[in-house]
Amino acid sequence: MRSIKQPGAPVAERIQWVEARGRAFSFALQAGVPLLEAARRGFAAEGFAGGVLNFGSGAVGPFAYVMPALSKTGENAAFYSDTYRPAGLTRVKFGRMTLGMRDGAPFFHCHGLWTEADGKPGGGHMMPDETVVAEPFEVEAFGLDGAMFTAEPDPETNFKLFGPVASASTGARTTSRAFALRLRPNQDFAGCLEEFCRARGIARAKIHGGVGSTVGARFIHGGVTEPFATELAVTAGTIAPGPSGALEAALDAALIDYTGGIAEGRLIRGDNPVLMTMELVLEVLG
Numbered sequence: 001m002r003s004i005k006q007p008g009a010p011v012a013e014r015i016q017w018v019e020a021r022g023r024a025f026s027f028a029l030q031a032g033v034p035l036l037e038a039a040r041r042g043f044a045a046e047g048f049a050g051g052v053l054n055f056g057s058g059a060v061g062p063f064a065y066v067m068p069a070l071s072k073t074g075e076n077a078a079f080y081s082d083t084y085r086p087a088g089l090t091r092v093k094f095g096r097m098t099l100g101m102r103d104g105a106p107f108f109h110c111h112g113l114w115t116e117a118d119g120k121p122g123g124g125h126m127m128p129d130e131t132v133v134a135e136p137f138e139v140e141a142f143g144l145d146g147a148m149f150t151a152e153p154d155p156e157t158n159f160k161l162f163g164p165v166a167s168a169s170t171g172a173r174t175t176s177r178a179f180a181l182r183l184r185p186n187q188d189f190a191g192c193l194e195e196f197c198r199a200r201g202i203a204r205a206k207i208h209g210g211v212g213s214t215v216g217a218r219f220i221h222g223g224v225t226e227p228f229a230t231e232l233a234v235t236a237g238t239i240a241p242g243p244s245g246a247l248e249a250a251l252d253a254a255l256i257d258y259t260g261g262i263a264e265g266r267l268i269r270g271d272n273p274v275l276m277t278m279e280l281v282l283e284v285l286g
Contacts, residue, residue: 001273002215003186004077004228008155015196016182018164020147021174022051022283024208026140029133035060036128039099039139040106047172048143050106052209052281053097058137060114061089064130065122068213068229068258076158077185078213078229078258078275083127088117089134094254095126096233098162098211098279100149107151109162109279111211111233113254113262123256124231142208142281145172147180149279157185161277176283183278189214190249190269193282197239197247204241204286210234210253212278217255219265227257234280235264 027042029035039053062085069081095112113123148167151160164180183192197205214232217225232255242248251272254264 003273004215004275006077006156006185007158010156014184014187015192016163018147018166018180020178020180021145022142022178023175024142026138028136028138031133031136033133035131035133036108038133043143046143047170049170050099050148051141051143053139053141055139056094058092059089059134060131061134062132063090064127065124067124068231086116091115096209096211098149098209100162102151109211111231123262143172144180145169145174157276162279179282181280183274185274187274188270189272189274190251193239193249194247202284205239205282205284207234207237208281208283210237210280213275215273215275217263218268218271220268221265223263223265225257225263227259229258230255
């Protein structure tokens with residue numbers, strides 16, 4: 001399997017996880033409000049401090065983003081581009097967000113695909129402090145009670161990354177057993193989720209959110225992304241018994257690579273290693 005050498009030594013625990021409770025709900029992001037604050041308000045209205053967010057079409061502006069890029073210094077295996085600030089209204093095709101805390105304040109990690117006002121297709125990492133909701137649009141959320149994604153220094157990748165940590169209950173109404181996860185580099189995306197579920201007797205689970213990166217990508221329709229640095233979002237994901245009865249992860253994803261190439265499809269099991277990180281929530285269904 002492909003792998004990328006990271007600047008720091010790998011830690012023994014390859015999946016950072018916290019078991020929690022959670023609940024799925026939906027709400028509308030408020031126009032004229034920064035995307036970060038609009039998301040925070042929606043979670044707070046349901047009693048949650050954080051969780052993950054899935055959304056389809058919407059509009060943002062002003063808008064700022066970065067794309068994956070090669071590292072200029074060698075201090076990281078890959079890095080970010082300069083910040084792009086397209087003029088006018090940007091139409092988002094979809095996005096996936098992790099809403100948590102960084103330096104004691106709300107923060108998000110959000111990837112998506114979009115079309116800029118001039119018709120240019122794009123994608124990457126939305127900047128929380130410079131992205132504003134231009135028109136109200138509906139989002140699907142999964143709030144966490146007992147876990148919080150918190151940005152902390154990660155010596156392995158030399159980035160400050162979101163990872164789940166245990167948190168005090170907010171008393172929010174919950175309906176489901178859930179696991180907040182961060183997958184570390186150089187392990188197959190599908191394979192480590194399957195093993196995680198097998199080890200805990202989880203027969204079926206649904207993925208909410210899903211923000212991270214893979215070492216290029218291989219899709220079941222035959223598509224291949226060769227450039228190794230990507231920004232990826234999970235568009236749909238489940239873990240359930242396959243035809244043989246063994247657990248199989250079905251992971252649909254979309255990404256942009258550092259050359260600007262965009263790809264979408266179902267990832268091949270066993271051939272899509274994590275590059276830097278992958279954050280998601282597993283809702284246990286059985």
